[in-house]
Amino acid sequence: MSSTLGLYNYWIVIFLMMVGFYVVIAHGNLIKKVVGLNIFQTSVFILYITMGKVDGGAAPILDDAVTVYSNPLPHVLILTAIVVGVATTALALALIVRIREEYGTVEEEEIHEQDESL
Amino acid sequence: MLAATALSVVFLRDLFTIVMLFGIYSLLSAGFFVTMDAVDVALTEAAVGAGVTTVLMLGTLALTSRKEKISRTPPSMIPLGVVVVTGLVLVYGTLDMPSLGDPDAPIHQHVAPRYIEQSYEEVGMPNIVTSVLASYRGYDTLGEVVVIFTAGLGVLTLLGIGGDDRHRVRPPEMAHHLVLRVISRAMIPLILLYALYIQFHGDYGPGGGFQAGVIFGAAIILYTMIFGLAKAEQLISPLFLRYMMGVGVLIYGGTGVLTLLLGGNFLDYDTLAHDPLHGQHYGILAVELGVGITVTAVVISIFFYFTGRGSQSGEDEQ
Numbered sequence: 001m002s003s004t005l006g007l008y009n010y011w012i013v014i015f016l017m018m019v020g021f022y023v024v025i026a027h028g029n030l031i032k033k034v035v036g037l038n039i040f041q042t043s044v045f046i047l048y049i050t051m052g053k054v055d056g057g058a059a060p061i062l063d064d065a066v067t068v069y070s071n072p073l074p075h076v077l078i079l080t081a082i083v084v085g086v087a088t089t090a091l092a093l094a095l096i097v098r099i100r101e102e103y104g105t106v107e108e109e110e111i112h113e114q115d116e117s118l
Numbered sequence: 119m120l121a122a123t124a125l126s127v128v129f130l131r132d133l134f135t136i137v138m139l140f141g142i143y144s145l146l147s148a149g150f151f152v153t154m155d156a157v158d159v160a161l162t163e164a165a166v167g168a169g170v171t172t173v174l175m176l177g178t179l180a181l182t183s184r185k186e187k188i189s190r191t192p193p194s195m196i197p198l199g200v201v202v203v204t205g206l207v208l209v210y211g212t213l214d215m216p217s218l219g220d221p222d223a224p225i226h227q228h229v230a231p232r233y234i235e236q237s238y239e240e241v242g243m244p245n246i247v248t249s250v251l252a253s254y255r256g257y258d259t260l261g262e263v264v265v266i267f268t269a270g271l272g273v274l275t276l277l278g279i280g281g282d283d284r285h286r287v288r289p290p291e292m293a294h295h296l297v298l299r300v301i302s303r304a305m306i307p308l309i310l311l312y313a314l315y316i317q318f319h320g321d322y323g324p325g326g327g328f329q330a331g332v333i334f335g336a337a338i339i340l341y342t343m344i345f346g347l348a349k350a351e352q353l354i355s356p357l358f359l360r361y362m363m364g365v366g367v368l369i370y371g372g373t374g375v376l377t378l379l380l381g382g383n384f385l386d387y388d389t390l391a392h393d394p395l396h397g398q399h400y401g402i403l404a405v406e407l408g409v410g411i412t413v414t415a416v417v418i419s420i421f422f423y424f425t426g427r428g429s430q431s432g433e434d435e436q
Contacts, residue, residue, distance in 0.1 A: 010212040018205040026197035031133055031178060035140050038171070042147050045163070049154045070155040072246040076255060078159050079247065080262040083328045083413060086166045086174075087269035090420045093178040094276040097427060100182045 009050045016043035028108040030096045034089060041085050048074040133179055141172040158247045158326070161316075165332040170417055173339055177424035248326050252402040253387060259405070260370055263412050267367050270416035274360070277423040302344045309337035317410050318403075327406035331413025338418045347425050359419040366412025373404045 016039060023036025052074035096106055103111050144167025151160035251259055317330035342350035377387060387401025 011209060014205050014208045014212070017208070018201045021204065022197055022201045025200070029133070031175070031182065032136065035136055035175070038140065038167075039143070042144070042167070045159070046147060046150065049151055049156045049159060052156065053154045069246070072250050075156045075159050075247050076250045077258075078156070079162050079251065079326075079328060080259060082159070082162045082166050083332065084262050084265050084269075086171050086332075087266040087416060087420075089171055090174050091269045091272045091276075093174055094273040094420075094423070096178055097181045097424070098276050106182045 010047070013043045013047045013050065016040075016046070030099065030106045030108065031093075034092050034096070037092075038085070038089060041081075045078045045081065048078050134176075137172060137175040137179060140175070141168050144168040144171065158245075158329070161329050162332070165329055165336065169336050170332055170339070170421075174420065174424060177421070181424070181427055248402065248406075251326065252405045253398060256374075256405065259409065260374070263367055263370055263409055266416050267363055267412055270363050270412075270419060273420045273423055277427050298344055302340055306337050306341055309333060309340070313337065317406065327409030328413055330406075331410045332417055334410070334414045335417030335421070338414075339421050342421065342425065347422065351422065354418065356419060356422055359415045359422070362411055362415035363419065366408045366410070366415065369408030369411065370405050371408075373401055373408070377401070 020036045020038070020040030020043060023039065024033050027033060027036065052071035054070045099111065100106050103114055105111060105114075144163060148160045148164040148168065151157075151163055313330045313334040316333060317327060338350065338354065341353070373387075387398045
């Protein structure tokens with residue numbers, strides 16, 4: 001595989017990561033920020049899984065017919081990270097719901113305005 | 119494809135569309151994980167990202183607003199500049215990275231060969247991901263389970279407590295839709311069965327406690343959406359779920375303490391039976407069970423709290 005193609009996956013990862021980053025810092029809506037964070041998170045997952053890939057390797061489940069496996073370690077790390085990710089996302093969403101109940105809005109600017117007017 | 123979906127998330131303002139697109143995005147990345155030979159990860163991402171996260175985000179939308187408001191300050195170029203510069207620096211960093219699929223990359227030189235070559239003799243399980251998850255890196259996984267448990271507690275503190283149960287208005291049930299009712303009756307047992315298969319077959323094929331817990335939770339969420347929160351809470355009481363969240367962590371930690379008492383290290387399953395391989399088997403089974411119970415309980419209770427909130431704030435507006 002040529003070197004440019006070999007790095008293509010990393011560039012997609014960086015692109016996704018930056019899209020997520022942009023959403024987090026440029027948008028005022030809290031729910032959209034959480035979606036941005038999740039995109040960022042997924043890009044990290046993809047980075048790890050990309051690193052674990054071995055050419056011609058099979059999924060890391062032992063079988064007599066297979067000799068080359070992809071690296072199981074990143075799979076384990078990402079597997080748990082995904083489930084932890086959903087738990088923390090749920091916590092963030094719960095916070096948003098409470099903020100909405102107290103402030104009546106999920107827009108960052110309006111929340112700041114209400115804080116300053118106190 | 120992933121990039122296109124992510125971009126559309128930036129430009130759309132209708133949050134409902136964004137959440138749906140995010141579900142598609144997750145499903146696409148699950149497909150990507152399959153092509154990268156990471157079947158366990160793909161299974162988790164499909165169940166969690168495309169399923170549970172989307173449902174939770176929709177629940178939040180129902181409680182807040184569907185539209186993103188247009189910002190009053192003019193859009194500044196600073197965030198875009200920061201993002202582009204950071205991206206370029208990272209691209210410069212990748213020039214030194216090993217290319218995709220290179221078997222000589224540093225990541226494949228360290229502990230991974232040992233896991234691949236010796237895990238069958240030491241742990242006795244065909245699925246290396248499960249061996250590493252539950253045995254070699256058992257401490258990490260215990261930590262992850264505690265994080266999930268803590269997140270469940272956090273949601274409970276934020277949303278679960280403080281509501282007045284007597285005045286709750288139940289959201290309209292969908293039980294009068296005949297097609298939905300019949301199909302979900304047929305589907306739910308199958309989903310539950312599949313979750314159990316994933317739970318106990320994780321040693322041999324892709325699967326394990328994390329995935330099974332999420333799929334089990336999804337079945338109950340489906341039931342709740344069709345038949346209403348009240349019936350689902352009769353089926354599984356929230357109090358019971360609260361206990362089960364803790365019980366899962368206790369099973370995991372208890373297995374570790376048991377191995378300590380039997381003279382081994384914490385989470386060293388060799389001591390659980392005379393034959394170390396059998397010990398490993400029992401240990402992993404117990405630990406996966408603990409993981410599964412905690413994940414199921416947390417997923418279902420988080421969903422219950424979001425739904426319960428919805429009916430309360432609906433009442434406030436009346």
